[in-house]
Amino acid sequence: MLFMDSHAHLNDPAFDTDRDFLLTHTLPQAGLVGSIEIGCAPNEWEPALALAADYPQLVHAVLGVHPEYAPQYHPEDAPRLTQLMKDEHVVALGEIGLDYTCLTESPLEKQHALFIHMLELANQVQKPIVLHVRRENEDYSVYQDCFSALKHHFKGKTTTAYPGVLHCFCARYEEAKQALDQGFLLGINGCFTYKKNEYIREAVKKAGLQHIILETDCPYLSPQGKRGERNDPSNIPLIAQWTADYLNVPVETLAEITTQNTKRLYGLQ
Numbered sequence: 001m002l003f004m005d006s007h008a009h010l011n012d013p014a015f016d017t018d019r020d021f022l023l024t025h026t027l028p029q030a031g032l033v034g035s036i037e038i039g040c041a042p043n044e045w046e047p048a049l050a051l052a053a054d055y056p057q058l059v060h061a062v063l064g065v066h067p068e069y070a071p072q073y074h075p076e077d078a079p080r081l082t083q084l085m086k087d088e089h090v091v092a093l094g095e096i097g098l099d100y101t102c103l104t105e106s107p108l109e110k111q112h113a114l115f116i117h118m119l120e121l122a123n124q125v126q127k128p129i130v131l132h133v134r135r136e137n138e139d140y141s142v143y144q145d146c147f148s149a150l151k152h153h154f155k156g157k158t159t160t161a162y163p164g165v166l167h168c169f170c171a172r173y174e175e176a177k178q179a180l181d182q183g184f185l186l187g188i189n190g191c192f193t194y195k196k197n198e199y200i201r202e203a204v205k206k207a208g209l210q211h212i213i214l215e216t217d218c219p220y221l222s223p224q225g226k227r228g229e230r231n232d233p234s235n236i237p238l239i240a241q242w243t244a245d246y247l248n249v250p251v252e253t254l255a256e257i258t259t260q261n262t263k264r265l266y267g268l269q
């Protein structure tokens with residue numbers, strides 16, 4: 001079985017001691033044929049590109065500005081990002097969006113302005129987007145704000161098969177449906193496997209296998225059974241098994257469809 005990790009942060013210092021070994025041994029042995037590296041702050045863009053250039057068979061880069069880092073993004077970064085987005089290793093813009101758990105560090109107005117600016121850049125470069133949407137407790141209004149920004153500012157025109165992915169899907173079917181209605185995929189990770197998250201599993205089951213891709217969001221969010229440990233893309237087969245069991249499909253089928261979806265999202269062969 002072949003797998004892809006559609007969302008990883010392998011440049012995180014958590015991998016400083018064994019990054020090369022992971023990429024040359026652990027990942028290929030686990031069946032990984034792709035790992036998408038997310039560089040989501042101005043100081044992460046060049047390192048993400050460098051990783052993709054060093055491991056061109058396995059790593060592809062996504063560049064953008066995470067809503068949490070809105071205060072670190074300055075007008076002079078804009079032309080640099082526009083330029084870097086043209087690099088052959090860059091397959092999408094992200095992760096971008098809204099995060100209402102960090103409004104103290106990154107105020108609402110700044111987040112919204114940044115998100116709109118990023119969507120305008122996406123329209124310009126016509127690459128898919130990786131959405132990060134995080135709610136505070138049980139308040140789902142952040143999703144409404146996100147989808148309304150998409151409706152008003154995102155043309156959804158990309159050179160690949162999908163406009164983007166709602167990464168780290170962690171919501172109800174209502175939110176899943178809004179994402180699917182706009183053509184987005186759902187990114188499934190360790191959160192899907194946690195005992196308390198039955199509502200996520202139900203939403204994903206309703207959304208259907210055809211609309212999902214797998215991710216780790218490593219080094220965070222290790223799947224059930226490995227919680228507390230550092231996460232890495234070799235846990236994708238485990239996440240695949242959990243998801244296949246819950247959706248009641250053979251894991252081989254799930255691997256094939258999610259790998260195909262990831263390739264089509266990012267325009268990979």
Ligand SMILES: [Zn+2]
Pocket residue numbers: 007009038095217
């Ligand atoms: Zn991430």
